[in-house]
Structures are given as C-alpha cells and as structure tokens.
Amino acid sequence: MMRFSFIKSFYVFLVLCVVTGSYAANAQTYDAPQRIELDVDEGKYPYHPRPMGKNGLALLSKSYTKETGTWTVIHYDTAFNQLLKKDISLGIPLVLSAINSDENNFYALLQSATSGKPDVVNTYIINYNVVSRKIDVFSFYCPDKAVINTVCLWGDVFAFSTYSSRAEEHIYLFNTKSLTVEQLYTQKTTPCEFQEACPDTVSNSLWLITKFFESKRQTLFRLTQVDSKGKVIRERDIIANENYYLNSCRMTRIDSSRLLLIGDYLSISKDGGFSTRNNNTGIFTVSIQNSEIQNMLFFEYGLLEGAIGTTNKKNTSDLYNNTYLVTQNDSMIIVVSDFYTPEYVHEVYPDNRSVNTGIWIGTPYLATEAKLVGFRYHTAYFFIFDTFGKLLWYNAFNYNGFMLKRIKELMQAYIEPQTNNTLYYFGFDGKLYSLINNKNDVLQPLSIENIEPLSRFLSVNANMTYQCEHWYDNHFIYYGYQRLYNRYSAGGNSRKNSRYVFYANKLVYK
Numbered sequence: 001m002m003r004f005s006f007i008k009s010f011y012v013f014l015v016l017c018v019v020t021g022s023y024a025a026n027a028q029t030y031d032a033p034q035r036i037e038l039d040v041d042e043g044k045y046p047y048h049p050r051p052m053g054k055n056g057l058a059l060l061s062k063s064y065t066k067e068t069g070t071w072t073v074i075h076y077d078t079a080f081n082q083l084l085k086k087d088i089s090l091g092i093p094l095v096l097s098a099i100n101s102d103e104n105n106f107y108a109l110l111q112s113a114t115s116g117k118p119d120v121v122n123t124y125i126i127n128y129n130v131v132s133r134k135i136d137v138f139s140f141y142c143p144d145k146a147v148i149n150t151v152c153l154w155g156d157v158f159a160f161s162t163y164s165s166r167a168e169e170h171i172y173l174f175n176t177k178s179l180t181v182e183q184l185y186t187q188k189t190t191p192c193e194f195q196e197a198c199p200d201t202v203s204n205s206l207w208l209i210t211k212f213f214e215s216k217r218q219t220l221f222r223l224t225q226v227d228s229k230g231k232v233i234r235e236r237d238i239i240a241n242e243n244y245y246l247n248s249c250r251m252t253r254i255d256s257s258r259l260l261l262i263g264d265y266l267s268i269s270k271d272g273g274f275s276t277r278n279n280n281t282g283i284f285t286v287s288i289q290n291s292e293i294q295n296m297l298f299f300e301y302g303l304l305e306g307a308i309g310t311t312n313k314k315n316t317s318d319l320y321n322n323t324y325l326v327t328q329n330d331s332m333i334i335v336v337s338d339f340y341t342p343e344y345v346h347e348v349y350p351d352n353r354s355v356n357t358g359i360w361i362g363t364p365y366l367a368t369e370a371k372l373v374g375f376r377y378h379t380a381y382f383f384i385f386d387t388f389g390k391l392l393w394y395n396a397f398n399y400n401g402f403m404l405k406r407i408k409e410l411m412q413a414y415i416e417p418q419t420n421n422t423l424y425y426f427g428f429d430g431k432l433y434s435l436i437n438n439k440n441d442v443l444q445p446l447s448i449e450n451i452e453p454l455s456r457f458l459s460v461n462a463n464m465t466y467q468c469e470h471w472y473d474n475h476f477i478y479y480g481y482q483r484l485y486n487r488y489s490a491g492g493n494s495r496k497n498s499r500y501v502f503y504a505n506k507l508v509y510k
Helices: 010-027 310-315
Strands: 035-040 048-051 057-063 070-076 082-088 094-101 105-112 123-129 134-140 147-154 157-163 169-175 180-183 192-200 205-215 218-226 232-238 244-246 250-253 258-267 282-289 292-300 320-328 333-350 366-385 391-398 412-415 422-428 431-438 441-450 458-472 475-486 498-509
Touching: 048 094, 048 458, 057 094, 057 105, 070 105, 070 123, 082 134, 105 147, 105 157, 123 147, 147 192, 147 205, 157 205, 169 192, 192 250, 205 250, 218 244, 250 320, 258 292, 258 320, 258 333, 320 412, 333 412, 366 422, 391 422, 412 458, 422 458, 422 475, 458 498
Parallel strands: 094 147
Antiparallel strands: 035 498, 048 057, 057 070, 070 082, 094 105, 105 123, 123 134, 147 157, 157 169, 169 180, 192 205, 205 218, 218 232, 244 258, 250 258, 258 282, 282 292, 320 333, 333 366, 366 391, 412 422, 422 431, 431 441, 458 475, 475 498
16 A cells, blocks of 8 residues: 555645545455564563664563563564564563664663672673574673763774763773773773764774863864774874864765764854854864864854744744764765753642641642653755755755654655655654655655554554664665554443554565
C-alpha cells in the first residue's frame, strides 16, 4: 500500500490513495506492511535496535525474570526473517550505558550498577559480528567511577567516554587483544567535552574529536587519529581567533586527502547580535587537506530569512538549537539545525512555613517548582554545503508545535543518486512526515503517512516512542513502541483488548 512508501508527487499520492481506498472497500483485502511486532509489558522498553544496512537489523534486549537479568541478541535480515537469537547471562546486575554499530558489528557496553571494589571487573562489552554470527564478551575494570555515554569500535579497539556527577569527562581506549584500558589526554589539565568518534575507512583509522575549554573566551578542538591497534597516529588542534568561541564539532571524510569539520560557534565580537540561549550564533566549517587547514568559514543564523532571521529577532530570544550532519554525497553535505524551546509547568504546593502540627494556620504560603515537560520544536533549517565547506543554499522546514520528551536528532535527509533531489523526512507520533526539494523548488509538499500494524483488526492506540532513519539503498526503517487495540474484539474492554509491542516497519522510497 502506498502509505508505506515515500512518493515523488503530491498529485500521484492523492490519486493512489483514492484507488487504494476504492479497491479496499470493494475487495475487503488488507495489504499488510512488512513489519515485525514483539510483545512487551506495559511501561517496559527492553529492545534496543540498530539498523545494520544490508546486513539487516540487530536488537539487544534484557529480560527481568531474575534480579541479574539475561541479555539477548537478536538478528533479522532485511525481510525481517530471524537469523539468530542468543541469550547471554553475565551473572551480575548490569545496566546498559551505550550501544552502537557499523554494518558488520553490533555492540553494547554494560556497567555494574554498583561501584564495586578497585581492580574488580565492573564493565562488560557484548560484541556481535553479523557476518560470522559470532558473539564475543569482554570484561574489564574501568577506573573512572562515572557513567559511560558513548562507545565506538575500530579494529581491536573500543573508544568510549565517561561522564561523572561532577560534570567531568574522560576518554578511554579498550584493547580487545591486550585487554588493557588506556586513558587519553592525561597531560591536559583543562576540562574537556567529547564530541564524536568518527570511523574512517579511507585512512583505515578512527578519529576522536574532543573539545577543551582553554579559557572563558576560547575553546580548542583536538582531532586524534588512532589506528586499528589503538596507537595514536597524529593529533591536530583546531582553534579560532578571539572573535569566535567554537561550541560543537562533527567531522566527515571528503576524499583521500580532505576532511571537513562542521559545528556551532558563538560570535564574541558582536554585541547584541543574534544568538540562541545555548550560545550559538551560527555554523562554522573547516576544510582540512593533508592535515593542514585550508579555510575556516562562518555563517550567522541571524542572516536567515524566515522565523529565525533578524526580522523576527524579537521572537527568538528563548530559542535553543541542536546541529547535526545527516547525509552527504560526492558534491554536497546536508546539515540540520533544529530550533526549540524547553517547556515547563509550575507545580504549586504549600510551603512548610504555613504548617503547624499538621494543621493549617493563617494564610497559607505557596511555593512553586518548575518541572520540565518537554521540548517545543519550532523550525528546522537544512544547510547544504559544498565539499569545501561553502554554504550553497538552505531550506526551512517549519514544524512549530511538536513536543518531544528529549532532544534528539529528529530530522533526516536522503539524496537521490541520479537527480540530487533531497528528501526531508522524520518520524513523529507514529506518522511519517516527508517532503522533496530540489534546491529551492518544492517537488512534493509535506506528506503525512500513518505507520500501520500487521493486522487489519488492530488499530494504534498510543505511540510511546518513534524513530525513522535510512536503512540501505532506497529502504528506510521506522521503529518504536506502540499500544495496539483490537477494535473488533468482544466486550469492549480497551485494557483487556490492548497489547504493547516493539515494532519495526520497512519503508521504500520510489
């Protein structure tokens, strides 16, 4: 059915919906989507998925039948046929701290729920190779009593970063051959913030990008390149002049000799100019060739036309933004910056000063407490850069009013190989939103499609989580958690006739 496919023409979409609806009414058939549904308990979210390109979909889950739990690796092919299901019992209580994958490896890092004794194993890594279908489990002692929040595998080395309750970050390398842990940047005394681990198949190495807070007015990005054994090949520092404070950084490989860095910056030289509440004035790019900086370019958000531009500056004083790279080809790189505001509710409650032995006396005092309820999104800007970091054009996508529970990289993009048409899309509340542009020309206006369950007797009652992303070739995957309701079941008891599932739908763009 067309609602499970991206489409290239709004006119075609309308015609096909009419034809499909007419056929369904006459023939009483249901064209079920290509989808998996796995039952879960209410309020439980045990499955952690990672799309693996043409190697399918991998899941890690945890059962709660025992105190320590059992971790399970599940592997599906691209048609959702189950290839492997393997239980792993590690015998101690563990929490999932980080999960990641490439096209061949699916891995998760688990930590002991308690700090434990020094030099006693407190960290585990489960690594599943989807090609050999072999599972390896590594264990080691991590000396940093902090939460691990990122992990990346390259060759024999897992790189991971930790974050402590004192807001301190550290970066480590774990070697699977020597079973040793090495901390990086021990010679640096300034605080750091880990940005990204970027596998580089061209140079057969891993790049680590870390921000160091050199002073209140200056930051430094250190690019560290390590080989498959964990040996540091080279390091390169990126620093701007005193007019620019660099806030975030991402990296992409352009060709065998060139890298491109993209991130947010704050302009220190302009008083009263546009900046978001999280101190971002715009986007910077750095083109690096053979380890040498070729150019560093800056583009201000205040120059944008529309909702974020200078003409609407009075409406942007409370905006935050989140910038990330979504896709690229041989001629262009697409970067997204989401603009949003945190939203709070003020809970009013009696102050203890008005209480005496449990009895209210006099006029009660009232105190308020602000509680974060979500993030209200306003506008997404898609910035299209050439391979040297020069801005070619940008497109605005206004989706004002959406509320998310947490900040995430919501917007996605896909570039058609032959035409360079760009598909902008995202998943929200069990629906797929998409439009197609060619530079500033809209080829398909905004289309909204429902993500349907396997059975025609079921309807979606609630969407707890949702995510859509590119899978492989022109195929995409939409997954999350839903509550399904059997509207044809006798009795009319909505709770009894409901089931909770983890689901994944396969979509095709054609």
